[in-house]
Amino acid sequence: MSELINPLHRFIRPGVTSTTNCPGCGNGIVAQAILRAIDELSMDLDDCVFASGIGCSAWVPSPFFNADVLHTTHGRPIAFALGIKMGLPQKKVMVVSGDGDLAAIGGNHLIHNARRNVEMTVICLNNSIYGMTGGQAAPTTPMGLKTTTTPYGAYENTFDISNLVIAAGASFVARWTTYHPRQLTASIKKAIRKKGFSFIEVITQCPVQYGRKTGSGSAVEMLREYKEKSVSVKEAAKLSEEDLQDRIIVGELIDKEKPEMVEEIMKMKKRASGENS
Amino acid sequence: MKGKRILTGKYFMMGNTACAEGAIAAGCELAAGYPITPATEIANRLAERFPQVGGVFLQVEDEISAIAAIIGASWTGKKVITATSGPGISLMLENIGFAVGVETPCVIVNVQRGAPTTGMPTAGVTGDMVQVKRGSHGDYEIIALCPSSPQEMFDHTVLAFNYAEKYRTPVFILSDAFVGHMREEVVIPPPEQIETVYRKLPEPGTDPTQIKGFLDEDVAPMPIFGRGFKAHVTSSCHDEYGKRNLSDVSALDHFVRKLSNKILKHKDEIIRVEKNYQDAEVVLVSYGAVSRAAAMAALRAGEEGLAVGTFRLITAWPFPEEEIEKMARKAKKIIVLENNLGQLYPYIKAAAAHYADVYFLPPRVLGEIHDPENILKKIREVIQ
Helix, strand or coil, X not given: CCCXXXXXXXXXXXXXXXXXXXXXXXHHHHHHHHHHHHHHCCCCHHHEEEEECCCHHHHXXXXXXXXXXXXXXXXXXXXXXXXXXHHCCCCEEEEEEEHHHHHHHXXXXXXXXXXXXXXXXXXXXXXXXXXXXXXXXXXXXXXXXXXXXXXXXXXXXXXXXXXXXXXXXXXXXEEEECCCHHHHHHHHHHHHHCCCEEEEEEXXXXXXXXXXXXXXXXXXXXXXXXXXXXXXXXXXXXXXHHHHCCCEEEEEEEXXXXXXXXXXXXXXXXXXXXXXX | CCCCCCCCEEEEEEHHHHHHHHHXXXXXXXXXXXXXXXXXXXXXXXXXXXXXXXXXXXXXXXHHHHHHHHHHHHCCCCCEXXXXXXXXXXXXXXXXXXXXXXXXXXXXXXXXXXXXXXXXXXCCCCCCCCHXXXXXXXXXXXXXXXXXXXXXXXXXXXXXXXXXXXHCCEEEEEEEHHHHHCEEEEEECCHHHCCCCCCXXXXXXXXXXXXXXXXXXXXXXXXXXXXXXXXXXXXCCECCCCCXXXXXXXXXXXXXXXXXXXXXXXXXXHCCEEEECCCCCEEEEECCCHHHHHHHHHHHHHHCCCCEEEEEECEEECCXXXXXXXXXXXXXXXXXECCCCCCCHHHHHHHHCCCCEEEEECCCCCCCXXXXXXXXXXXXXXXX
16 A cells, blocks of 8 residues: 655655644644645745744744755844845745744844845744744734733734735735635745745734633634634725724735846846946 | 956055955955945945946845845855944844854954944944954854955955855954055955865755755855755754754754864964064064054164064954964063953953063054054053
8 A cells, every 4th residue: 555645745854753833833834835835836945945034933944844944043034035035036035934023023124125126925924922932922912912921911003014015015915814725825826926025924823822821712713713804805995994903804915016126136237247338 | 247356456445445356356246234434435345346247235224134135145155245333243243143153154344433332433443353252142253354454455355255165154354444444555466366265065966865064173065055955054053964953952062062163173274463573572462453553663662772573463363372372482571552442452461471471552542543652652661
């Protein structure tokens, strides 16, 4: 009898047999969506270079993906990815990291590389909490929520990361939840092919540091909540701001063409070296 | 191509410009930086020259991004540089530790200025001498060169790239506002006379699971990206294969020691000093711009019939402890000259004080270059 092997298993680094993810973590759903997108595009992992930062979601590519992976310092993976893209413009550079990493400590690199519209795909796993350090409030934590650093309820306004990245100038932005793996895969495929800065926010469950501690329940309950709260971009357009409070707008939020920085640099180099004159 | 890569010839050139030319001559292809006085001319020159010869200068949002971008690009196989001053280095320090931890060749120029904090940007004060060695958290070794002239801004930049590539490590140029902004004769040699080194790589086609790409005291081949090496690069504690280990402290011990020993084992090949203390009773120890005043003071002292020699640290790190000890065994008195309140002085004293009396002399006013007359006064004082 032949052994049954997951077709995506070929993308997993040999020798890596266990995961550090907690039971019910959304990392696995996102990891599968990324690998499935690469598979469906008939790409090889050698066509890609991955960069990640610090936090649970940064462990999606590192060490699991059998590819070139740079596991960087907290908040900086996009800044490292910029250098990687400059050195290997023909490769697909993908950053996989969390909301704390990309939108709190690393916010400056996020907005500036979105502005530059450097071709890279950034997948932001947004679990609205600092999971690895034990459930501290993040810029994405809902107002009023009790966390380990907001024991009397969070008192800060919440970041809408996708809107931030749109405003900064990215050419492709989508938002999904871990309840939408198929739609997520389709958007990742588009993002990989996009000539520009593409950003995908994935609302994902942390059943241990968020679900258990805040009373949001188990992974299944959190996924059910995402299902109920999600509203498509099209539907959302018909609703008032009040109706949209506490809802998750999902779908492709922006998809436009604009100058991409690496291409613009190539043009500038031609001008400077006199190749066009 | 419009521009020549190596501008062979004789020039009247600013130190910072010479540094940029040294980088291009060494084969550097990517720089990233953020404007800062007194280092900005390096960025300006690279931004102008690089596109003409196939390179790129990226002006990024902050120095954290600058060091991150060059480390990322170094992992694609490019030779890379960033230039800044003290405040920029302070921002870079975490990622400098990252570069040390994952053994990334890169050159970092610190054109030091009046500090602490925002200090006085146009004043030349070598106040960051220990920061480069101890600034990022944890135990690590670093290589740092101290140019004293525009010519050395060129020569040391080439040398810094060679050290970075050979030992897979960040290498510092510890310049200052005096040397960075100084204009002097700079000779750029013909290409065949400029020695350039490129890092060792794994054999193409090597089974990725068999590549020992880290933690070799004799420098592991670098499994750069884009060649199918499937490199797992993490600055967290890892083994020779890059595999993370966060539970076994003996793995941490191994990680820290191997990284340090990679530099210490080769320190005799790295360390450079300039010695001129034959039969000297008093030796003036200095580095960088101050060494120019020291040489002048020694000359004047000689004219007075005093036996005064000089010892110049070209590499501040790894620290030339043995060379200093050797010198101290011959000299009776040592005067350490620094344009700060004594940063390398404790290290020099520790190496020398068993054999000679060690004194320290800052300039009369920090940020001024030492007055040779003032040094002479100190020499007469210690001889009595």
